Amino acid sequence: MTLQEIAQSINIECDNTKEISGLSTLLDSTQTEVTFLENKKYLNDLKKTKAAAVLINEEFANEVPEDTIALICDEPYLNLAKLSKLFAPEVIEIEGEKPVIGGFTKVMPNVYIGKGSSIGSDCTIMSGAYIGDNVKIGNNTVIHPNVVVYRDCNIGSDCIIHAGTVIGSDGFGFANTKDGKYIKIYQNGNVEIGDDVEIGANCAIDRAVFKSTEIANGVRIDNLVHIGHNCKLGMGCILTGQVGLSGSTILNHYVIMGGQSATAGHLEIAPFTTIAARGGVTKSITEAKKSWAGFPLIEHRRWLKLQSKIAKLLK
Amino acid sequence: MTLQEIAQSINIECDNTKEISGLSTLLDSTQTEVTFLENKKYLNDLKKTKAAAVLINEEFANEVPEDTIALICDEPYLNLAKLSKLFAPEVIEIEGEKPVIGGFTKVMPNVYIGKGSSIGSDCTIMSGAYIGDNVKIGNNTVIHPNVVVYRDCNIGSDCIIHAGTVIGSDGFGFANTKDGKYIKIYQNGNVEIGDDVEIGANCAIDRAVFKSTEIANGVRIDNLVHIGHNCKLGMGCILTGQVGLSGSTILNHYVIMGGQSATAGHLEIAPFTTIAARGGVTKSITEAKKSWAGFPLIEHRRWLKLQSKIAKLLK
Amino acid sequence: MTLQEIAQSINIECDNTKEISGLSTLLDSTQTEVTFLENKKYLNDLKKTKAAAVLINEEFANEVPEDTIALICDEPYLNLAKLSKLFAPEVIEIEGEKPVIGGFTKVMPNVYIGKGSSIGSDCTIMSGAYIGDNVKIGNNTVIHPNVVVYRDCNIGSDCIIHAGTVIGSDGFGFANTKDGKYIKIYQNGNVEIGDDVEIGANCAIDRAVFKSTEIANGVRIDNLVHIGHNCKLGMGCILTGQVGLSGSTILNHYVIMGGQSATAGHLEIAPFTTIAARGGVTKSITEAKKSWAGFPLIEHRRWLKLQSKIAKLLK
Numbered sequence: 001m002t003l004q005e006i007a008q009s010i011n012i013e014c015d016n017t018k019e020i021s022g023l024s025t026l027l028d029s030t031q032t033e034v035t036f037l038e039n040k041k042y043l044n045d046l047k048k049t050k051a052a053a054v055l056i057n058e059e060f061a062n063e064v065p066e067d068t069i070a071l072i073c074d075e076p077y078l079n080l081a082k083l084s085k086l087f088a089p090e091v092i093e094i095e096g097e098k099p100v101i102g103g104f105t106k107v108m109p110n111v112y113i114g115k116g117s118s119i120g121s122d123c124t125i126m127s128g129a130y131i132g133d134n135v136k137i138g139n140n141t142v143i144h145p146n147v148v149v150y151r152d153c154n155i156g157s158d159c160i161i162h163a164g165t166v167i168g169s170d171g172f173g174f175a176n177t178k179d180g181k182y183i184k185i186y187q188n189g190n191v192e193i194g195d196d197v198e199i200g201a202n203c204a205i206d207r208a209v210f211k212s213t214e215i216a217n218g219v220r221i222d223n224l225v226h227i228g229h230n231c232k233l234g235m236g237c238i239l240t241g242q243v244g245l246s247g248s249t250i251l252n253h254y255v256i257m258g259g260q261s262a263t264a265g266h267l268e269i270a271p272f273t274t275i276a277a278r279g280g281v282t283k284s285i286t287e288a289k290k291s292w293a294g295f296p297l298i299e300h301r302r303w304l305k306l307q308s309k310i311a312k313l314l315k
Numbered sequence: 316m317t318l319q320e321i322a323q324s325i326n327i328e329c330d331n332t333k334e335i336s337g338l339s340t341l342l343d344s345t346q347t348e349v350t351f352l353e354n355k356k357y358l359n360d361l362k363k364t365k366a367a368a369v370l371i372n373e374e375f376a377n378e379v380p381e382d383t384i385a386l387i388c389d390e391p392y393l394n395l396a397k398l399s400k401l402f403a404p405e406v407i408e409i410e411g412e413k414p415v416i417g418g419f420t421k422v423m424p425n426v427y428i429g430k431g432s433s434i435g436s437d438c439t440i441m442s443g444a445y446i447g448d449n450v451k452i453g454n455n456t457v458i459h460p461n462v463v464v465y466r467d468c469n470i471g472s473d474c475i476i477h478a479g480t481v482i483g484s485d486g487f488g489f490a491n492t493k494d495g496k497y498i499k500i501y502q503n504g505n506v507e508i509g510d511d512v513e514i515g516a517n518c519a520i521d522r523a524v525f526k527s528t529e530i531a532n533g534v535r536i537d538n539l540v541h542i543g544h545n546c547k548l549g550m551g552c553i554l555t556g557q558v559g560l561s562g563s564t565i566l567n568h569y570v571i572m573g574g575q576s577a578t579a580g581h582l583e584i585a586p587f588t589t590i591a592a593r594g595g596v597t598k599s600i601t602e603a604k605k606s607w608a609g610f611p612l613i614e615h616r617r618w619l620k621l622q623s624k625i626a627k628l629l630k
Numbered sequence: 631m632t633l634q635e636i637a638q639s640i641n642i643e644c645d646n647t648k649e650i651s652g653l654s655t656l657l658d659s660t661q662t663e664v665t666f667l668e669n670k671k672y673l674n675d676l677k678k679t680k681a682a683a684v685l686i687n688e689e690f691a692n693e694v695p696e697d698t699i700a701l702i703c704d705e706p707y708l709n710l711a712k713l714s715k716l717f718a719p720e721v722i723e724i725e726g727e728k729p730v731i732g733g734f735t736k737v738m739p740n741v742y743i744g745k746g747s748s749i750g751s752d753c754t755i756m757s758g759a760y761i762g763d764n765v766k767i768g769n770n771t772v773i774h775p776n777v778v779v780y781r782d783c784n785i786g787s788d789c790i791i792h793a794g795t796v797i798g799s800d801g802f803g804f805a806n807t808k809d810g811k812y813i814k815i816y817q818n819g820n821v822e823i824g825d826d827v828e829i830g831a832n833c834a835i836d837r838a839v840f841k842s843t844e845i846a847n848g849v850r851i852d853n854l855v856h857i858g859h860n861c862k863l864g865m866g867c868i869l870t871g872q873v874g875l876s877g878s879t880i881l882n883h884y885v886i887m888g889g890q891s892a893t894a895g896h897l898e899i900a901p902f903t904t905i906a907a908r909g910g911v912t913k914s915i916t917e918a919k920k921s922w923a924g925f926p927l928i929e930h931r932r933w934l935k936l937q938s939k940i941a942k943l944l945k
Binding site: 406407409425427443445461463465479480481484485487489495496497499517518519521539541543557559561575577579595610611613617620621624625 | 736738756757772774790826828832848852853865866870884907937
């Protein structure tokens with residue numbers, strides 16, 4: 001699709017016929033991608049963007065770098081949502097290459113494996129599993145019954161994914177129109193899972209809006225955990241039961257999150273941090289190797305002290 | 316079934332042979348339905364009931380309206396539970412009309428579609444999905460893999476239901492016997508979902524005990540959300556990850572609930588209310604357009620202030 | 631497998647050729663099982679063990695009972711993890727007896743039932759359900775669509791398991807190596823569910839590491855509930871939506887847990903206890919018939935009082 005065609009679809013005039021490959025953020029966009037500026041706190045990122053074009057309010061048009069075309073509009077984020085549909089792949093591919101299945105891999109009955117997918121050797125894909133189109137799975141991985149892996153997602157070797165878990169469902173993203181409609185931002189990214197990862201039953205791990213939701217090697221995830229789009233989990237992170245990570249949470253390596261703890265998203269947690277059960281993280285944690293608890297979150301030892309102070313209110 | 320037969324099944328004498336169509340609440344019952352009074356706080360509703368008959372303690376029998384028959388018993392709610400089984404449909408229909416599938420709708424392998432169901436045009440029903448008996452789905456709706464829609468539930472047009480989500484499971488209802496057994500109240504209602512609704516992965520939305528659990532047009536629901544029986548979600552409501560709504564919660568239009576927030580059930584929340592993450596709603600909210608937080612719930616700005624006061628206890 | 635072979639696999643010398651049947655705890659081990667001591671707080675249990683052998687630090691070797699062989703090593707728990715793989719059954723059995731299905735039981739299309747399993751009479755097994763190898767299900771039980779029952783788990787009579795629920799997934803267990811790898815402790819136990827149990831949609835109930843996760847007769851479980859390995863739920867317990875039980879939680883009979891409440895694991899709750907919504911249980915509750923709330927947990931009436939004291943901080 002050319003930039004001209006894309007612009008026309010949202011009623012913006014533009015005669016540049018450069019071929020566009022997709023959408024991305026200001027910082028991640030390549031020279032064939034279109035980006036957007038909705039919030040002026042990202043003006044610094046705008047200066048560094050390499051994007052082919054940017055959806056932007058007239059007010060900031062003069063800040064757009066020389067090699068990037070300004071697509072001027074009133075509601076950049078809403079227009080991004082509209083454009084996202086143009087780049088959304090089909091829900092299912094009817095045509096394409098048959099999946100490739102490695103040696104000694106067992107595929108049980110009632111499994112669906114999509115076009116262009118490949119599964120390594122020594123894997124077990126159990127009944128009712130759905131492996132979408134263009135999925136890659138490494139060697140010696142077990143996919144338990146009724147697991148769903150959406151299209152374009154990748155899983156490494158030596159992984160175990162327990163029953164009912166969903167990998168690659170759409171992130172929760174939409175733009176509002178002035179008359180109260182929600183316009184879906186198609187989630188055109190994927191999920192990338194490393195090697196030696198175990199994920200419990202009935203979890204939900206969303207695909208990225210752009211690029212990838214990432215789960216590094218050695219991660220352990222318990223049951224009923226929710227991971228929003230574009231999260232990044234470093235090596236060896238541990239998420240216990242019913243943890244919830246809002247979108248774009250970054251956990252550095254060996255972060256441990258206790259049961260029912262959660263993050264507010266768009267934040268980063270330093271390596272070897274421990275969040276106690278029910279802890280609610282709303283800001284980035286920059287110092288490594290500390291333990292935190294409570295909501296609002298404070299250091300764990302201070303939380304214990306605070307609780308004893310609170311208990312004294314009853315006296 | 317006649318009223319006489321129904322009464323006999325729970326050892327109440329009644330010679331009225333009126334045909335009875337089902338069970339319902341005092342206020343919702345029609346002239347062919349049977350209702351019950353367990354708690355005297357509903358005596359006002361009793362006066363307004365149009366029900367054919369009411370299960371009721373002898374103590375309140377003289378309050379029953381003229382056109383309603385009193386079925387006098389010691390444990391009205393327990394007897395209601397026993398009667399609910401009489402009106403429960405089969406779990407699966409073996410006979411009945413083949414489903415009707417609209418034009419350009421793709422049905423993938425390993426899908427089950429029940430008797431008497433109909434799916435509109437341009438839909439995609441993905442592998443492993445279960446569409447029960449007598450389900451209606453509109454046009455251009457995507458049902459992702461391994462979604463389960465129980466019998467008699469309806470989904471509108473332009474909806475997206477993500478993988479693993481369950482729609483129409485039984486609400487959590489039972490009556491206690493004196494010797495500590497729980498008697499199931501069969502959930503003979505359904506779920507009604509409007510148009511342009513997106514529901515995330517691995518959610519659970521219970522069917523109503525009577526009538527319908529309702530989700531209006533434009534609602535957006537994230538992953539791992541629990542919605543109890545007889546909830547009603549108005550237009551444009553947003554439920555983020557791991558929200559839990561207890562039974563009979565009414566959300567008016569454009570209510571937003573943050574991650575892991577919850578309601579206690581049998582309450583109503585005014586339009587354009589925002590509940591912050593982890594907020595726990597235990598009473599109705601009558602004033603529109605306000606933001607709330609905490610558990611117990613208070614106004615969000617007061618919650619922020621309270622937290623800073625609590626933090627001072629540490630000094 | 632002989633004790634000698636087992637010991638060799640983790641580079642411990644031992645020339646005893648006794649046949650070993652499995653692994654277990656100090657107190658539960660039989661004379662053909664191997665156990666471990668990682669934490670000296672269990673030294674009293676060591677004295678009572680009947681195990682064939684115990685993985686143990688040299689420091690405590692002289693405390694090992696006469697009939698038990700000491701397998702001396704630096705990291706007993708890590709070695710237990712390594713041994714657990716030796717006793718893990720196959721994920722799926724390719725050979726074995728065909729399942730036995732009782733009279734009047736309906737098995738819908740796209741159901742998988744494993745080798746050596748048996749299902750009683752008058753059951754309904756709905757589409758997409760996965761019943762693993764060597765599973766026993768009683769009479770008159772309904773398994774809704776896309777339920778997964780892992781191998782070796784048992785379900786009684788008159789049960790209802792709602793759609794998407796997973797029974798018998800692996801408990802969350804692993805040992806750490808010094809260089810930051812997690813070694814899986816294979817969960818070689820199972821789940822035992824009694825009669826007249828109803829479990830909601832999209833729950834996850836983990837199998838035991840040794841022996842059984844147990845759910846007694848008459849239990850009622852709502853949607854999206856997480857039950858860790860080796861939990862024991864007594865008769866008539868009620869778990870409402872989104873409850874989370876960490877591993878080895880013991881609920882005595884008729885314990886009620888409100889929505890989103892949770893336990894920290896390795897604790898016991900007295901009969902007829904009520905935990906209010908969001909209550910977080912971190913210690914055993916020994917006195918029966920009381921109500922508790924909050925996190926940290928206190929008596930419910932004190933919690934109400936505490937909240938009113940806290941509210942006064944705002945004045």
